[in-house]
Amino acid sequence: MARTVKGPDARRERWKGHREQRRAEFVEATIAAVAKKGPDVGMDDVAAEAGVSKPVLYRHFTDKSDLYLAVGQKATELLMDRMGPALAADGPIRDRIERIVDAYLSVIEDNPNLYRFVVKGSFVDRPVEKDVVQEDKDLIATTLARILGEYMRAYEMDSGGAEPWAHALVGMVQNAGDWWLDRQTMSRANLSSYLATIIWHAIDGLLRSAGVQADPAMPLTTPLRLVD
Amino acid sequence: MARTVKGPDARRERWKGHREQRRAEFVEATIAAVAKKGPDVGMDDVAAEAGVSKPVLYRHFTDKSDLYLAVGQKATELLMDRMGPALAADGPIRDRIERIVDAYLSVIEDNPNLYRFVVKGSFVDRPVEKDVVQEDKDLIATTLARILGEYMRAYEMDSGGAEPWAHALVGMVQNAGDWWLDRQTMSRANLSSYLATIIWHAIDGLLRSAGVQADPAMPLTTPLRLVD
DNA sequence: AAGTAACCGTTACCTCAAGTAACACTTACC
DNA sequence: GGTAAGTGTTACTTGAGGTAACGGTTACTT
Numbered sequence: 001m002a003r004t005v006k007g008p009d010a011r012r013e014r015w016k017g018h019r020e021q022r023r024a025e026f027v028e029a030t031i032a033a034v035a036k037k038g039p040d041v042g043m044d045d046v047a048a049e050a051g052v053s054k055p056v057l058y059r060h061f062t063d064k065s066d067l068y069l070a071v072g073q074k075a076t077e078l079l080m081d082r083m084g085p086a087l088a089a090d091g092p093i094r095d096r097i098e099r100i101v102d103a104y105l106s107v108i109e110d111n112p113n114l115y116r117f118v119v120k121g122s123f124v125d126r127p128v129e130k131d132v133v134q135e136d137k138d139l140i141a142t143t144l145a146r147i148l149g150e151y152m153r154a155y156e157m158d159s160g161g162a163e164p165w166a167h168a169l170v171g172m173v174q175n176a177g178d179w180w181l182d183r184q185t186m187s188r189a190n191l192s193s194y195l196a197t198i199i200w201h202a203i204d205g206l207l208r209s210a211g212v213q214a215d216p217a218m219p220l221t222t223p224l225r226l227v228d
Numbered sequence: 229m230a231r232t233v234k235g236p237d238a239r240r241e242r243w244k245g246h247r248e249q250r251r252a253e254f255v256e257a258t259i260a261a262v263a264k265k266g267p268d269v270g271m272d273d274v275a276a277e278a279g280v281s282k283p284v285l286y287r288h289f290t291d292k293s294d295l296y297l298a299v300g301q302k303a304t305e306l307l308m309d310r311m312g313p314a315l316a317a318d319g320p321i322r323d324r325i326e327r328i329v330d331a332y333l334s335v336i337e338d339n340p341n342l343y344r345f346v347v348k349g350s351f352v353d354r355p356v357e358k359d360v361v362q363e364d365k366d367l368i369a370t371t372l373a374r375i376l377g378e379y380m381r382a383y384e385m386d387s388g389g390a391e392p393w394a395h396a397l398v399g400m401v402q403n404a405g406d407w408w409l410d411r412q413t414m415s416r417a418n419l420s421s422y423l424a425t426i427i428w429h430a431i432d433g434l435l436r437s438a439g440v441q442a443d444p445a446m447p448l449t450t451p452l453r454l455v456d
Numbered sequence: 457a458a459g460t461a462a463c464c465g466t467t468a469c470c471t472c473a474a475g476t477a478a479c480a481c482t483t484a485c486c
Numbered sequence: 487g488g489t490a491a492g493t494g495t496t497a498c499t500t501g502a503g504g505t506a507a508c509g510g511t512t513a514c515t516t
Contacts, residue, residue: 173401
């Protein structure tokens with residue numbers, strides 16, 4: 001018997017953490033470069049910003065769209081870190097709505113350049129196969145649909161329309177957010193409250209038309225998680 | 229006095245109409261090429277589709293983004309041709325809402341490829357200075373803000389929030405439309421009615437909270453035009 | 457101690473699509 | 487007949503994404 005069981009060469013494992021850290025580093029460099037030189041930076045710019053030459057970049061990212069995707073995932077992280085708790089939080093429905101909306105607005109307020117960069121997506125030339133923005137929206141919409149469905153069922157209504165509802169809500173908040181981000185003519189708190197009011201009224205109206213008298217302070221017992 | 233007043237050389241005027249027609253022709257070719265080869269066609273493809281070589285294309289469009297813009301304007305035209313009447317139409321508010329929503333949905337239903345091409349905007353590499361989609365959305369939102377403002381004033385309410393409202397509505401309908409366009413799980417009429425119900429309830433709720441008893445059948449007298 | 461698998465990094469190149477130069481032909485106004 | 491607009495072509499330049507080929511460093515393996 002020649003050798004013991006072929007354990008994986010430790011040299012292969014040694015860098016596992018390092019590689020990830022390096023990728024994160026380049027993602028940060030991209031964000032910084034975008035902040036400096038606008039959204040149409042090139043790979044050379046990013047490499048320069050990271051203090052490195054292009055081929056190094058390509059050791060860590062297969063191509064431009066891979067880098068874009070990584071930036072998108074970073075942004076998703078920032079978003080979900082705040083949206084998650086807001087979506088999962090229990091409590092009176094009217095408060096939940098406002099908290100969710102405000103969580104979203106706070107993220108784009110704190111990272112306007114990153115937000116625009118990711119959403120515009122003009123960094124990648126060819127259409128990218130994995131649409132980060134769409135995925136995020138879908139994830140949030142799915143979660144919302146569950147909340148809405150549960151709420152409707154709590155009042156013994158048909159919850160069938162929860163899905164279009166959820167997508168409508170997502171688009172509504174996003175577009176209002178875009179508008180607000182460009183010309184900041186009102187405070188974030190004001191807009192959150194305003195949007196929450198609209199949303200609550202729409203829900204309330206649906207319930208009324210189903211013959212239910214809703215209570216904006218009614219708490220829902222089941223907390224919801226963001227992902228299955 | 230050597231000669232009469234220097235009339236413009238007729239040779240310069242002779243082509244005026246022709247040039248426009250030619251541009252339109254290339255716009256159509258672009259749309260056709262996109263339908264055939266997907267959204268990431270090149271200028272060569274477009275030229276080939278038009279049965280012509282690249283430099284000819286560049287005699288009519290300064291660059292790729294100019295062509296994209298022209299396609300966008302064509303799409304705007306299609307959109308406004310249906311949205312305009314719907315926005316301008318007089319009548320009970322609930323019906324107006326549904327008609328506006330349905331007008332929008334009918335356009336994207338009839339031209340899904342064109343719609344996606346223009347909205348995605350991956351045809352242009354560098355970010356284009358004039359954002360057709362944003363302009364359309366702003367135009368519609370502005371018009372909506374006027375309708376809402378007028379409606380609110382009719383009930384003697386403060387019409388200050390009409391603008392965020394309008395942008396929220398635009399985003400709502402667009403995103404719900406996108407969702408519907410991808411997985412067509414319900415009829416257009418159903419979705420229109422559904423969205424209109426949501427919107428109406430939201431408006432109604434606002435009015436209620438202002439102590440007004442609204443009537444969904446109340447007509448507004450002033451018809452509104454799309455542009456100033 | 458020697459070998460090697462992973463990384464570090466560079467300069468110089470390839471490729472492909474956008475956009476241009478240069479050239480030749482056609483039409484109809486002057 | 488001259489000329490200002492258009493018709494069109496092939497062959498080129500340019501710029502950014504992406505790669506080849508080279509050499510150095512670290513630390514695990516034998």
